[in-house]
Amino acid sequence: MAFYSKEVMDHFVNPRNVGEIKDADGIGEVGNPVCGDMMTFYIKVSDNKIESVKFKTFGCGAAIAVSSMVSEMAFGKTIEEVMVLANADVAKALGGLPPNKMHCSNLGVDALHKAVANYKSKKKL
Ligand code: FES
Numbered sequence: 001m002a003f004y005s006k007e008v009m010d011h012f013v014n015p016r017n018v019g020e021i022k023d024a025d026g027i028g029e030v031g032n033p034v035c036g037d038m039m040t041f042y043i044k045v046s047d048n049k050i051e052s053v054k055f056k057t058f059g060c061g062a063a064i065a066v067s068s069m070v071s072e073m074a075f076g077k078t079i080e081e082v083m084v085l086a087n088a089d090v091a092k093a094l095g096g097l098p099p100n101k102m103h104c105s106n107l108g109v110d111a112l113h114k115a116v117a118n119y120k121s122k123k124k125l
Contacts, residue, residue: 028114
């Protein structure tokens with residue numbers, strides 16, 4: 001497992017914010033066309049900030065680590081700050097991913113952005 005950074009291993013072994021928010025303000029679900037794995041993000045928004053974020057990921061270890069890191073990066077941020085988060089930021093925060101696992105990092109931010117889009121459409125923003 002030497003090709004995974006210690007950050008990836010930490011978030012894979014001990015993922016943060018796993019679960020579901022029953023009364024979520026926004027839900028975003030994405031599937032990875034490369035491998036068929038799935039990721040769903042749930043957000044609660046208060047005063048334009050992410051006050052709670054949870055995820056469920058049916059995927060590889062890298063996808064779970066990415067989900068966990070995305071949830072930590074999103075927490076407390078404004079909607080605008082969340083929307084400029086990029087997949088590369090997440091991979092960087094995880095200390096990098098092996099080249100054949102970079103596609104796994106694409107799910108996290110995409111699912112989060114979809115959850116925000118869902119929140120905006122519900123609120124008619
Ligand atoms: Fe499917 Fe990583 S192999 S997300």
